[in-house]
Amino acid sequence: MTPILQVKGVTKRFGGLTAVNDVSFDVAEGEILSVIGPNGAGKSTLFKLISSFLRTTSGEVIFKGDRISNLAPYKVARMGVVRTFQETTIFRSMTVRENIIVAHHLRSKASLLGFFLGTGQARADEAEFGASADDIIAFLGLEAIANELASNLPQGHLRALGMAIGLATDPKVILLDEPFAGMNHDETMRMVALVRRLRDERGVTVLLVEHDMPAVMKISDRIVVINFGQKIAEGTPAEIQSNEKVIEAYLGSEDDAIGM
Amino acid sequence: MNTKKAIGVGAFLIAVFVIVPWLIAVSGRWDFYYTLTSVALLSIASAGVWLTFYIGRINIGQGAYALAGGYVSAILMTKVGFSFWATLPLAGLFCAGLSVLIGLPILRLRGVYFAMVTLVLTEVGRLSALALPVTNGAKGITSIPLPGEVSVFGLTMIPDFATLENPKLAFYLVAVLLMVICFAALYRIVNSRLGHLCRSLQQNEELSASIGVNTAYLRILAYSISSFFGGIAGAMFVAISQSIYPSSFQVADSVNFMLNCFLGGLGYVFGPMLGTLLLYFGWDLLFTTGRFQLLIYSSLLITLMLFLPNGILSLFDRKGGRK
Numbered sequence A: 001m002t003p004i005l006q007v008k009g010v011t012k013r014f015g016g017l018t019a020v021n022d023v024s025f026d027v028a029e030g031e032i033l034s035v036i037g038p039n040g041a042g043k044s045t046l047f048k049l050i051s052s053f054l055r056t057t058s059g060e061v062i063f064k065g066d067r068i069s070n071l072a073p074y075k076v077a078r079m080g081v082v083r084t085f086q087e088t089t090i091f092r093s094m095t096v097r098e099n100i101i102v103a104h105h106l107r108s109k110a111s112l113l114g115f116f117l118g119t120g121q122a123r124a125d126e127a128e129f130g131a132s133a134d135d136i137i138a139f140l141g142l143e144a145i146a147n148e149l150a151s152n153l154p155q156g157h158l159r160a161l162g163m164a165i166g167l168a169t170d171p172k173v174i175l176l177d178e179p180f181a182g183m184n185h186d187e188t189m190r191m192v193a194l195v196r197r198l199r200d201e202r203g204v205t206v207l208l209v210e211h212d213m214p215a216v217m218k219i220s221d222r223i224v225v226i227n228f229g230q231k232i233a234e235g236t237p238a239e240i241q242s243n244e245k246v247i248e249a250y251l252g253s254e255d256d257a258i259g260m
Numbered sequence B: 001m002n003t004k005k006a007i008g009v010g011a012f013l014i015a016v017f018v019i020v021p022w023l024i025a026v027s028g029r030w031d032f033y034y035t036l037t038s039v040a041l042l043s044i045a046s047a048g049v050w051l052t053f054y055i056g057r058i059n060i061g062q063g064a065y066a067l068a069g070g071y072v073s074a075i076l077m078t079k080v081g082f083s084f085w086a087t088l089p090l091a092g093l094f095c096a097g098l099s100v101l102i103g104l105p106i107l108r109l110r111g112v113y114f115a116m117v118t119l120v121l122t123e124v125g126r127l128s129a130l131a132l133p134v135t136n137g138a139k140g141i142t143s144i145p146l147p148g149e150v151s152v153f154g155l156t157m158i159p160d161f162a163t164l165e166n167p168k169l170a171f172y173l174v175a176v177l178l179m180v181i182c183f184a185a186l187y188r189i190v191n192s193r194l195g196h197l198c199r200s201l202q203q204n205e206e207l208s209a210s211i212g213v214n215t216a217y218l219r220i221l222a223y224s225i226s227s228f229f230g231g232i233a234g235a236m237f238v239a240i241s242q243s244i245y246p247s248s249f250q251v252a253d254s255v256n257f258m259l260n261c262f263l264g265g266l267g268y269v270f271g272p273m274l275g276t277l278l279l280y281f282g283w284d285l286l287f288t289t290g291r292f293q294l295l296i297y298s299s300l301l302i303t304l305m306l307f308l309p310n311g312i313l314s315l316f317d318r319k320g321g322r323k
Helices: A043-050 A073-079 A096-107 A112-117 A120-140 A155-168 A185-202 A213-219 A237-241 A244-249 B003-027 B031-054 B062-080 B084-106 B111-131 B167-190 B193-203 B205-210 B215-241 B251-264 B271-307 B312-316
Strands: A003-014 A017-028 A032-036 A058-063 A081-083 A173-177 A205-209 A222-227 A230-235 B150-152 B155-158
Touching (some): A003 A205, A017 A043, A017 A205, A120 A155, A222 A237, B062 B084, B084 B111, B167 B193, B193 B205, B205 B215
16 A cells, blocks of 8 residues: 555654654555544644644655645645544534535635636536535535534534535545544444545545544554654554553553553 | 615615715705715725625724825826826725735734734824825825816717816716725625635634635735725825825724724625715714714714624624625
């Protein structure tokens, strides 16, 4: 398998604190890779470094041979690496459908002036965005709330909407920030199935950061474990479950935490 | 455009271009032309401010661009000998260009910080006009000629305003036409993809960047359109008053532009137009109350903002949406 995304010796220091320390791993095209670790291990920082919402102190992130670290976030999104947000970040005073349509920005062929003048290309784009938004709505099963204002939605739907916004950009790699946080068992299982379909049906490579061990064990092809900013293990779920360093990092609750 | 909208637009156009001039002719209140012309022009500048609100920035600096636009027009007419009609777009373009230079550093700021910097901008504009040699300091530029004739292939399109029997009516018609064009453009912006992206920026800049929107570019673009509106409004004012001074547009004007938007409604394209009309007339009507004018005026504004936080147009909006 060829790596689509390579994290090479990435380090991030905030003043005297080293949040991420020389982390390297590859993500293969079409795999689901999870980054796990105890609270404060530097997962979220790593995530922001990969999507270029933070600048690296040293090291680099390579996507399909091109360096994407330290670029403006919108440029990284344009190349096909798109993140979703942990906190339910959405366009609050737009409807679900409007949220998704706006997120199609990257696919527009007409210029902004073209949209202003209402050229044929612009109208074709708008029609295409509408159709694609409906397609995504159907894919995520959001039909019932498509015309609801985003600010009125309950938690679970917001998370799905965040994913829909990410999908609308037609990403090659999607970075999901704690997609299962705050969900009960049933909701988690539904989300696990959804993430799988993302990969299977839409061919999106998935990189996710998560706390929820059972879900991670279930969904991941491979897992990278971070502790105190450093990578301590990498491997298949089975390998991770029997890795001594990992058990040590989660000491005291290994059975529960690793989901066995 | 559906029929209901078409009827609304048609009714508005007939009202401003036919009914208002007719009413004024019948009643003989020629002074209303000046008032209504001012409202039209101030609403253009307010429309610009409204667009910066639309990207989530509180803009209290439109006076600076109106002043700059006025001076550009005045200088080009008196020193270079340009026709007023040529200076009108040039004043807008100059302000748009200026706003790119100013916007690049300051548009990174958000919320009250951006508001504070723009507030200072108007004062910087006034002081620059006082200090620069080309603006003739405190004496300002006076005796600016009226708009001249425009002819295409010998055919007179616009007559020389100096020869007109009723230049007030002519200024009124030009100002209203300009207002109609500006608001039509604004309506188109808001209802096209550009407007949707501006709204995404207003609601969450980080998410906007994550879906691939070049947020810095979009902010600059919206701000320069906003300043373009300020520039042409300022230039048109100069043509009417035939003079400009450093105090022609002050901090109070910048604040009023913002209030016009608040009052009309930040969610409605035509909010600034209604807001300008009501504030301008409201202030004048309160003139009879003498020294209580400002007190009553400000109390009314505070009450309105408390009870109608989304502006007056929200009264007519049953869906609770935008337009």
